[in-house]
Structures are given as C-alpha cells and as structure tokens.
Amino acid sequence: MTQKCRMTWVLLLGHLWISPVWGSSQGGTIDKILRNCLLDDGRRIFFVADTFNGFVIAQNFWNQTGGGAANNESCIVFLEKNATVTKMSHKVWPRMETKGSSYLLYLSEWHIEKKFNVSVLHGRQCNSTTTPDLDGSKCVFSHTVQAFSSIEPCQVRCMNTMTICKDSDYNETICNNIDPGINVEYVVNVTATREHCYNCDQPVKKPGTTYTLNASVPTDGGRLDTRAVVRAVEEFTRWAASCSESSAAFNGGEGVAGVMVKKTDPADVTDVSFAYMSPGDSVSIVSNSYLPTFSRSVTVPREAFDQALASNVSEPYVAMFRLLNMAQDERNSTVLGDEVLAVEMGAEITNLTQQINIHFRNMTYTGTPSCHSWNGEGSRPNWTSHGCRTVFNGTNVSCECTHLTFFAILMSQIAVNETISSSDLKNLTIITQAGCGLSMFFLSIVLFMHFLLRRTKATDTSRILVHLVLAMLLLNLTFLTNNFVAELKSAVGCKIMAVLMHYFMLATFMWFAAQAFHLRLQMNRGPDVRIRHYMAKVSLTCWLIPSVVGIVLLSLGKYGELVIYTDDPADNVAMCWITDGNAQYIVNIGYYALVFIFTFASFIFILSWLYCLKRIKADATQVNKSGSSIVTVMGLCCLLGLTWGFAFFAYGVLRIPSYYIFTVLNSFQGFFLFIYYYTTSHPRETNSGTSGSTSLEGTSRITTIPVDLFNPYDNVPEKKMSSLKTSQE
Numbered sequence: 227m228t229q230k231c232r233m234t235w236v237l238l239l240g241h242l243w244i245s246p247v248w249g250s251s252q253g254g255t256i257d258k259i260l261r262n263c264l265l266d267d268g269r270r271i272f273f274v275a276d277t278f279n280g281f282v283i284a285q286n287f288w289n290q291t292g293g294g295a296a297n298n299e300s301c302i303v304f305l306e307k308n309a310t311v312t313k314m315s316h317k318v319w320p321r322m323e324t325k326g327s328s329y330l331l332y333l334s335e336w337h338i339e340k341k342f343n344v345s346v347l348h349g350r351q352c353n354s355t356t357t358p359d360l361d362g363s364k365c366v367f368s369h370t371v372q373a374f375s376s377i378e379p380c381q382v383r384c385m386n387t388m389t390i391c392k393d394s395d396y397n398e399t400i401c402n403n404i405d406p407g408i409n410v411e412y413v414v415n416v417t418a419t420r421e422h423c424y425n426c427d428q429p430v431k432k433p434g435t436t437y438t439l440n441a442s443v444p445t446d447g448g449r450l451d452t453r454a455v456v457r458a459v460e461e462f463t464r465w466a467a468s469c470s471e472s473s474a475a476f477n478g479g480e481g482v483a484g485v486m487v488k489k490t491d492p493a494d495v496t497d498v499s500f501a502y503m504s505p506g507d508s509v510s511i512v513s514n515s516y517l518p519t520f521s522r523s524v525t526v527p528r529e530a531f532d533q534a535l536a537s538n539v540s541e542p543y544v545a546m547f548r549l550l551n552m553a554q555d556e557r558n559s560t561v562l563g564d565e566v567l568a569v570e571m572g573a574e575i576t577n578l579t580q581q582i583n584i585h586f587r588n589m590t591y592t593g594t595p596s597c598h599s600w601n602g603e604g605s606r607p608n609w610t611s612h613g614c615r616t617v618f619n620g621t622n623v624s625c626e627c628t629h630l631t632f633f634a635i636l637m638s639q640i641a642v643n644e645t646i647s648s649s650d651l652k653n654l655t656i657i658t659q660a661g662c663g664l665s666m667f668f669l670s671i672v673l674f675m676h677f678l679l680r681r682t683k684a685t686d687t688s689r690i691l692v693h694l695v696l697a698m699l700l701l702n703l704t705f706l707t708n709n710f711v712a713e714l715k716s717a718v719g720c721k722i723m724a725v726l727m728h729y730f731m732l733a734t735f736m737w738f739a740a741q742a743f744h745l746r747l748q749m750n751r752g753p754d755v756r757i758r759h760y761m762a763k764v765s766l767t768c769w770l771i772p773s774v775v776g777i778v779l780l781s782l783g784k785y786g787e788l789v790i791y792t793d794d795p796a797d798n799v800a801m802c803w804i805t806d807g808n809a810q811y812i813v814n815i816g817y818y819a820l821v822f823i824f825t826f827a828s829f830i831f832i833l834s835w836l837y838c839l840k841r842i843k844a845d846a847t848q849v850n851k852s853g854s855s856i857v858t859v860m861g862l863c864c865l866l867g868l869t870w871g872f873a874f875f876a877y878g879v880l881r882i883p884s885y886y887i888f889t890v891l892n893s894f895q896g897f898f899l900f901i902y903y904y905t906t907s908h909p910r911e912t913n914s915g916t917s918g919s920t921s922l923e924g925t926s927r928i929t930t931i932p933v934d935l936f937n938p939y940d941n942v943p944e945k946k947m948s949s950l951k952t953s954q955e
Contacts, residue, residue: 257318263301264318264342275322275329275348276304317491321408322348332404333387333412335427335496341388346416349380383416390414391423393515401426429516430501432508433475433485437465442479450481450552456602458482459547463570466543473511481550484568485509488543489531499525500546505565509548521587524567527580530630537573545570549632555607556783557805562586562595562623562635566607569630581615581626584633588621593637593807596789597625600632609636611789611800612715638789638807648797650882651790654889655799661893662702668900669699675903686761690744693765694737695899701730702896712787712800724785724802725776731814732772735821738867740768742828749835775813784809818870825866869895 263283264271281303305322321332329348391412404410404426415422439461443454458478466474466486476484489495501512501520510520517523526544534542547568554561567584584597597616598609614627616635623635646654672695676688684692704727711723744764757763779785788803804810869891872884 260303261318264303265340266299266301269299269301271342271344272300272302273320273322273331273344273346274302274304275307275346277306278304279306279309279319280304321410323404327417329416331414331416332408332410333391333414335411337387338391338412339388339496341386343386344384346383346385347380348416381417385414385416391425394423394425396426396429397424400424401428425513425515427513429513431473431511433473433511435471435473436475436477437462437469439476439478439482443482445481445551446553448551449554450549452553452604452606455482455549455552459484459545459568459570459602462486462547463545463572466545467539467541467572475508476545476547481552482547483509484545484547485511486543486545487511488541490541495528495531495535495542497525497527498544499523502548505548505550505563509546517585518587521589522563522565523583523585523587524569525583525585526569526571526630527578527582529578529580530571530575530582533575533578534571534573539571539573543571553606555609557786558783559609559805560593560637562589562591562637566632566634568602568632571630575630576628578628581628582630584625584627584635586623586635589623590621591623591637594618594789594791595623595635595637596791597623597627598634598636599627599629600634602632607632607634608717609634610715610717610787616798638791638805646790646792646882646885648792648794650885651792651797651799654885657886657889658893659706661890662706665894665896666699666702666706667896669695669702669896672900672903673699687744687748689761690737690740690764691899691903693768694734694741695896695903697730697733697737697768698896698899701727701734704730708801708803709799712802717786720787720802721780721785724804725780727802728779728785728804729772729776732775732817733769735818735867735870736768736771739821739824740764742825742866745832746828749832775817779804779809779813782809818867821867822871826868826871829866829868 260281263269263281269283281301283299283301285298285300303320305320307322307324309321317334317336320334320337323330323332329346331346391414394412400413401410401424404413411425411427413424413426439458443458444451462476462478462484466488469486469488472488472490474486476482476486478484485500487498497514499512499514499517500509501517501523502509503521512520512523514525517525524546526546530544531542547570549566549568551564552561552566563586569582595616595618596611597614598611599614600607600609613629614625614633617624617626625633625635627633673692676684676692676695704723708723708727711719714720784804784806786802786805787800788805790799790801792798804813869888872888872891
C-alpha cells in the first residue's frame with residue numbers, strides 16, 4: 227500500500243478489514259480495538275517498522291508458541307516510518323521515526339503505565355528465528371541482529387516500557403528536534419547499544435490560557451472575604467467544565483490564583499501535580515519527578531478522576547486554587563504561610579484510597595503543624611482535621627487527605643519537641659480513664675452519704691467538702707466524655723465541651739482554695755465560724771469567678787478542637803480544649819499558681835502548728851490522738867490541690883515523669899476524698915478528762931495549747947477547740 231493512501235489494515239483471525247484512519251467514527255473504533263489488543267495479558271506484543279499503520283491479532287504468528295501465552299496470540303502493530311500526518315490517538319498508537327541510522331520509538335504515558343513487554347522489529351525478512359520468546363521476566367533491553375539482507379538487516383529489540391522509561395530524564399535537545407506536530411511524551415532509541423529513553427513531556431508547564439474574574443475578590447480588613455472566595459471558586463469551576471482548553475490559569479485579583487487541567491481522553495488520565503516556589507510565584511503544572519524542586523506542591527491522584535467520571539463528568543478536570551490572607555476562623559488560628567489551598571473537580575470526591583498529597587518544603591515555622599480542611603460553608607472557615615493526616619519532618623510538612631475541599635496547615639503553639647510518644651500517651655490514657663472512673667464512683671458515694679445517709683445538720687466544713695466533691699465529679703465526667711465529643715467533629719459541640727471542662731477545672735481550683743481558707747479560719751476562730759452569709763459568699767465566689775473566665779475566653783474564640791501530637795501522627799488524639807497556647811499558660815497556669823501559693827502556704831502553716839503540738843508532753847492517750855489528728859489534717863492538706871503542682875515541673879527531662887506522677891495522683895483524688903470524708907464524718911469517742919490543755923512552763927511565759935484536735939466534720943456543737951492563750955508570768 228502506498229503512503230499516499232495511508233489506510234489501516236485490521237486483520238482479525240484471518241479476516242481483512244480496511245477503513246480510513248481518520249474517519250470520525252471508525253478512527254475511534256479502531257483505537258478502541260487496538261487498546262484491547264494491547265491490554266490482553268495473554269498476548270505477545272510486536273511493534274514493526276513498516277510503510278503503513280495497522281495491527282493484526284493472530285494465532286501462532288511467527289511460530290510464537292509457549293512462553294506463558296494461554297492462547298498463543300500476538301498483537302502485531304505496524305508503524306509507518308516518518309509519517310508526517312496522523313489523526314490516530316497518540317495515547318494508544320506508538321510512532322516510529324528514523325534519524326540517520328537510528329530508529330526512534332515514540333510512546334505515551336499510557337504505554338509506560340501499562341508496563342508492556344514489547345519486541346520492536348525493523349529491517350527486512352524478519353522471521354521466527356529472529357523473534358525471541360517474550361517471557362516478561364526475561365524481556366530486558368536485549369538486541370538481536372540477523373543479516374538476511376545486506377541493505378537493511380532485521381533487528382529486534384526486546385524491552386519493558388516501564389523498566390526502561392520510569393526514571394527517564396527530560397532532554398531538551400532531543401525533544402526540541404521532534405516535529406512540533408507530533409505529540410510525544412517518551413522517546414526510545416531502539417538501535418542504541420544501551421538503554422536510551424527520554425522523557426519529552428515537559429516537566430514544568432505553564433497553563434495555555436488565562437481566565438480573569440470579572441470583579442476581584444473583595445477583602446475585609448486586609449483579608450479575603452470568605453463567601454466571595456467560595457463564589458469565585460464556583461465560577462471558575464463552571465467555566466472549566468465548559469471550556470475546550472487542556473489547561474488554564476485563573477486570576478481572581480490580589481491573593482487569588484488558580485490553575486486548571488482538563489483530561490479529554492480517558493486513556494490520558496494520570497496523576498496531576500501543581501507546584502510553585504513562593505506565594506508570589508505563578509502556579510505551574512509539574513511532573514512528579516520535578517516536585518521536590520518546588521517548595522509547595524499539590525498532587526491529585528488518578529482515583530479522583532475515576533470518581534469524577536463515575537459522577538457523570540464527561541471530561542474530567544481538576545482545578546487548584548491558592549488563596550493568600552484569607553479570613554481567619556473564630557479562633558484566629560495561625561495558618562502556615564497564610565496560604566489556603568483548594569482543589570475542585572466539579573464532583574464530590576471522598577474516601578480516596580490514593581490520598582491527595584500537599585507538600586510544603588523548606589518552611590520556617592514555630593509550633594506544631596496540623597493539616598485541616600473546610601467544606602466551604604459559613605461566613606468564616608470552620609477547620610477540622612478529619613480526613614487529613616499530617617506528616618512533618620524538620621522543615622517539611624505534608625498533608626495526606628482523602629477528599630477534595632479547602633485545605634490549610636494550622637499551627638499549634640505547642641512546640642514540636644513537646645510531642646509525646648504514642649506509647650506514653652496510651653499508658654497515660656489508660657491510667658487516667660481507670661483512675662477517673664474509680665474517682666467518679668467514690669465521689670458519687672460521698673454525695674450519696676452526704677445527702678441521703680447524713681442524720682445531723684451539716685457543718686460549713688462538710689458543705690465546702692461536698693462542693694469540692696461535686697466540682698471534681700463533673701470535671702472527671704467532662705474529661706472522660708471529651709474525646710468522644712471531639713470525634714463527632716462538631717465545632718459547636720466541641721466548644722461547649724471545652725467550656726464545661728475548663729469551667730469545672732477552674733471551679734475545682736477555687737474550692738481547693740476555699741478548703742484552705744476555711745481551715746485557716748477555723749484555726750484562728752475555732753470550728754464555729756460566725757460570718758454572716760458565710761457559705762453563700764464562699765459558694766458565689768467559687769462558682770462565679772470561673773464562669774467569668776470561661777465567658778471571656780469563649781467570646782475571644784479560644785475554645786475548640788486541640789490535637790495532642792505524638793511521635794506517630796497516626797496516634798494523634800483530638801480533644802476539646804483551649805486552642806490558644808498563650809491563653810492556656812496565662813489562664814490555667816497563672817490561675818492555678820495563685821491557688822497553689824495560697825494552699826501551699828496554708829499547708830505549711832498547719833503542718834508547723836501540728837509539729838508544735840507534737841512536742842508538747844502529754845499522756846500516751848493524748849499523744850496518740852494528736853498523731854491521728856495530724857494524719858487527718860495532713861491528708862486534707864494533700865487534697866488541697868497540691869498534686870496539681872507537678873504541672874510546674876513538666877519541662878525538659880522531668881516532663882514525662884511529671885506527667886505520670888500528675889496523672890496517677892489526680893486520677894485517684896476522688897478515692898482519697900472519699901476515705902477522708904468517711905473517716906472524719908464518724909467522730910471517735912474520747913475518754914473523760916482527756917480533753918483539756920497542757921501547760922508548757924518557760925522562763926518568761928506559759929503557753930496553753932489544746933492537745934485534742936477538734937474534728938472539723940464532727941456535728942457535736944459542744945466540742946470546740948480551745949484558743950491559744952499566752953500569759954506573762
């Protein structure tokens with residue numbers, strides 16, 4: 227057949243079909259048949275340099291038998307050398323050119339991905355003796371020459387398309403010498419003495435055209451208006467769905483840029499990557515091998531295109547947007563680089579097994595990065611970490627997400643070196659859950675005993691202890707349910723949980739201080755404290771002040787989802803708490819520091835006073851009672867919240883040990899409160915005459931000190947503590 231006619235010969239099982247290559251309907255049909263011919267795993271594949279384009283599916287062709295082929299079929303593709311014009315799909319049809327004595331085979335990305343084992347034949351009088359057995363494990367870049375003709379000997383090159391081209395580099399010199407009308411992605415020199423495959427798919431490409439938004443996205447206080455950004459993204463995606471360009475850039479005004487890539491041929495669908503060097507640079511379409519040379523990149527997997535096609539998107543496309551200085555969320559979260567990225571494909575893309583990869587390289591930052599996404603709803607972003615995994619190593623941060631939406635890397639004020647190992651976090655979680663559950667059980671018993679089993683009127687001391695028990699019970703309850711609420715990914719629910727837990731923690735601190743204040747007051751005035759509306763004033767102070775703090779922090783947007791980072795990002799745990807590190811230190815550490823100073827000073831004062839009592843000479847019964855009372859009061863002082871002071875030592879090498887001590891002691895605080903309440907609410911009987919005072923004579927003064935300490939939870943009103951008296955001799 228002459229080159230001028232240029233027809234396709236299709237020989238199938240001995241039948242000859244002839245049809246024009248560029249027929250509007252027949253061309254597509256032939257491309258489909260050839261695709262099926264090549265994709266059949268049971269067939270051997272031959273590319274033959276010839277004077278026409280065509281292919282044949284035949285059995286026992288060239289005596290090719292065995293070698294793993296179940297049906298002994300071969301797919302033989304004839305390639306017209308140096309064809310100047312063709313309208314066949316370059317993704318399916320290879321091409322053959324001669325450059326001097328070299329034969330160049332032009333392949334597409336599709337050929338490489340399918341990992342074809344191919345024998346390439348060129349020359350004359352090629353027969354069965356020249357065609358090697360195509361066992362895939364043996365198909366390397368082997369070369370066979372048989373001189374049946376002195377003019378052009380038959381040569382056979384056996385190769386695997388993936389093996390020879392997967393790591394090929396872009397060669398500008400070779401690729402620029404190819405006819406511009408030929409769409410080429412890979413070039414293989416089949417006559418070279420060693421493997422020669424060049425990637426002619428330009429690794430860094432700029433979009434073909436630019437779409438400019440009619441009106442720039444407005445700003446509010448120097449930041450992009452969130453709703454206007456969403457509308458701009460929707461406008462560009464609608465245009466992308468209808469445009470005929472294979473790629474386009476998007477200009478939405480200052481801080482708003484984007485790039486779109488469209489895949490018109492389903493066989494052309496592969497991973498698509500976008501990249502840029504800095505926020506001020508334009509976004510390019512980049513091959514995966516060149517991504518590490520850029521500081522920012524986004525890779526959308528082929529699976530996302532498959533989902534788009536399944537959603538009745540006729541021509542799948544992907545659009546990536548870069549949004550600078552977008553409006554902050556209610557917590558005023560810090561965004562890495564102040565860059566928000568969005569990926570849109572005109573369809574809902576979720577539950578990807580091949581994740582979308584977002585990379586920020588060579589970044590300088592403080593704190594701990596965490597990948598978040600936002601669904602585009604609301605007047606302000608509502609970021610969530612659901613569906614995204616964060617991987618960070620030094621200056622590099624990567625996000626692996628299973629869905630398409632808006633993305634940002636939020637910075638936590640917790641430093642990277644303050645992360646905790648996953649094993650320690652699991653151990654501390656088990657200890658805390660077991661201890662909190664046990665504490666709640668015993669705290670509930672205390673309340674049951676106080677309200678249902680008590681037979682006498684409660685004293686102010688008992689009431690203060692019960693208030694402390696109630697605050698601690700609610701603190702344990704909110705702590706145990708905190709993680710469950712955080713996993714619901716409800717922003718409102720998480721804020722409510724964070725406010726409640728913080729409020730009950732501060733209330734517990736306040737009742738620690740109230741307990742210490744009441745003890746000091748009793749030591750000065752005796753057990754019968756007579757202050758007008760005493761309990762009402764104490765209760766109002768202890769329950770109201772924490773609520774004021776909580777309302778202020780809530781109005782400032784300081785509550786929300788906080789991630790506890792471990793050395794394994796897969797074990798990171800989310801909880802509802804204060805998201806601002808500065809607020810965390812100022813409010814919680816500062817608040818408790820004041821309480822700790824007061825309660826610790828009270829503890830030292832009481833301990834010193836009891837030590838003086840122990841030195842007083844008295845009979846054995848009196849001493850034993852004093853010793854028992856010392857244990858009682860010391861037990862109460864240990865429960866004044868002093869164990870929370872271990873938080874001050876949670877730094878450096880003491881950080882992990884402090885966590886364990888802090889967690890164990892505080893987890894069982896409820897149990898200790900129950901023991902203390904039970905022992906002190908059952909007053910011991912005293913022998914007659916034992917309640918009195920002992921005189922210690924000195925040279926200039928006599929001090930009269932009570933030997934039998936009063937029981938602050940004793941409801942017998944007649945039993946009162948004697949006052950310290952000092953008289954001059």
